[in-house]
Amino acid sequence: MGNRSHKNAGHMGMNALRKRGGVHSSERITQAGVHDKTFHSAVTSDCLELLRQLPDESIQLIVCDPPYNIQLAHWDSHQDYLAWASGWLREAERVLAPTGNLVLFGGLQYQAEAGSGDLLTLIYDMRKNSAMRLANLIVWNYPNGMSAQRFFANRHEEIAWFGKTSKYYFDLDSVREPYDEETKAAYMKDKRLKPESVKKGRNPTNVWRMSRLNGNSKERVGHPTQKPREVIKRIVRALSFPGSVVLDYFAGSGITTRVAIEEGRHSISGDADPILHEYLGKQLSLMQEDTGLLSRVPKYELLKKLSSDHPVFGRTVISLRDTLEVMDPQTGVSRMTSPYNVWAALPNPARKPPP
Numbered sequence: 198m199g200n201r202s203h204k205n206a207g208h209m210g211m212n213a214l215r216k217r218g219g220v221h222s223s224e225r226i227t228q229a230g231v232h233d234k235t236f237h238s239a240v241t242s243d244c245l246e247l248l249r250q251l252p253d254e255s256i257q258l259i260v261c262d263p264p265y266n267i268q269l270a271h272w273d274s275h276q277d278y279l280a281w282a283s284g285w286l287r288e289a290e291r292v293l294a295p296t297g298n299l300v301l302f303g304g305l306q307y308q309a310e311a312g313s314g315d316l317l318t319l320i321y322d323m324r325k326n327s328a329m330r331l332a333n334l335i336v337w338n339y340p341n342g343m344s345a346q347r348f349f350a351n352r353h354e355e356i357a358w359f360g361k362t363s364k365y366y367f368d369l370d371s372v373r374e375p376y377d378e379e380t381k382a383a384y385m386k387d388k389r390l391k392p393e394s395v396k397k398g399r400n401p402t403n404v405w406r407m408s409r410l411n412g413n414s415k416e417r418v419g420h421p422t423q424k425p426r427e428v429i430k431r432i433v434r435a436l437s438f439p440g441s442v443v444l445d446y447f448a449g450s451g452i453t454t455r456v457a458i459e460e461g462r463h464s465i466s467g468d469a470d471p472i473l474h475e476y477l478g479k480q481l482s483l484m485q486e487d488t489g490l491l492s493r494v495p496k497y498e499l500l501k502k503l504s505s506d507h508p509v510f511g512r513t514v515i516s517l518r519d520t521l522e523v524m525d526p527q528t529g530v531s532r533m534t535s536p537y538n539v540w541a542a543l544p545n546p547a548r549k550p551p552p
């Protein structure tokens with residue numbers, strides 16, 4: 198009997214669409230408008246307090262790397278982990294745009310202390326209480342890690358990617374991996390493969406081999422569980438588009454803000470620990486050192502709080518629906534507009550920032 202999983206049905210549908218020369222609706226907004234500046238709010242805040250201040254459907258991507266109650270640090274301790282996590286998961290779903298994506302970092306830690314949480318706990322909650330769909334369970338496979346004697350040394354962590362609706366945004370081309378010259382030459386001769394697809398490179402698959410940060414890594418700014426820039430960059434590129442808003446309410450080292458700046462996305466970051474601001478300062482210094490010429494970093498502005506200068510409050514939410522349904526008032530003809538143009542054209546005073 199054939200495999201009737203919804204994944205396969207989706208796959209077959211996409212392949213049929215491509216054969217007809219069509220593109221999936223989520224791919225139509227990959228050419229978002231160029232903007233001249235992005236805005237980045239970084240705040241000291243409890244995750245739920247931050248989320249409650251954000252308008253519905255205002256965020257394109259949430260990068261979420263939560264504490265799991267495994268006593269990694271003073272913030273990592275909750276009486277009822279599932280109840281606590283459910284609170285911010287529901288809020289996350291509310292603030293995501295219809296094209297939005299949520300990525301949850303984690304792993305399976307359930308052999309640990311009673312009361313701890315893990316990615317399984319969160320996926321269980323999502324399955325029971327959320328309409329979002331699991332698009333991929335990404336295996337982040339790192340070559341470096343601790344040794345072990347009583348079990349196989351762990352070399353992976355998972356990243357669960359959920360799309361808010363079936364119209365979730367995904368830009369595969371922005372994260373394809375180039376083939377090596379030899380493979381490329383062989384594939385270009387293969388009549389079954391399209392040369393333009395071969396030139397674009399391969400799908401990086403849902404197994405990502407990327408190193409964790411070593412203790413002495415140049416990227417480190419001092420946070421104990423800082424994630425590598427390479428991992429965050431792939432997520433931001435593939436699951437958000439230029440000019441959209443990326444949110445990280447367990448911001449830690451501020452790496453999501455750095456990547457958002459570099460990739461031309463707006464961002465909001467929050468962490469209960471005010472040291473976030475110090476880490477962020479270091480991130481920005483590293484960014485300038487790494488890029489050498491400041492002019493290579495897209496123009497940006499840092500905001501100390503959530504203010505009406507941030508597009509989340511001042512503009513109409515970017516969503517696929519908006520981009521598809523904008524009508525030219527002169528001709529009455531509907532046309533595709535870039536998300537940035539929709540934003541720029543339709544300020545929305547109803548979305549007020551907190552006082």
Ligand SMILES: C[S@@+](CC[C@H](N)C(=O)[O-])C[C@H]1O[C@@H](n2cnc3c(N)ncnc32)[C@H](O)[C@@H]1O
Nearest residue numbers: 243244262272423424447448449450468469470
């Ligand atoms: C696993 S770390 C995130 C690390 C981050 N992804 C990075 O790469 O730097 C979790 C962060 O959540 C923060 N945190 C813990 N409880 C919180 C809460 N209730 N609200 C907001 N932040 C919280 C901690 O201070 C910590 O920095």
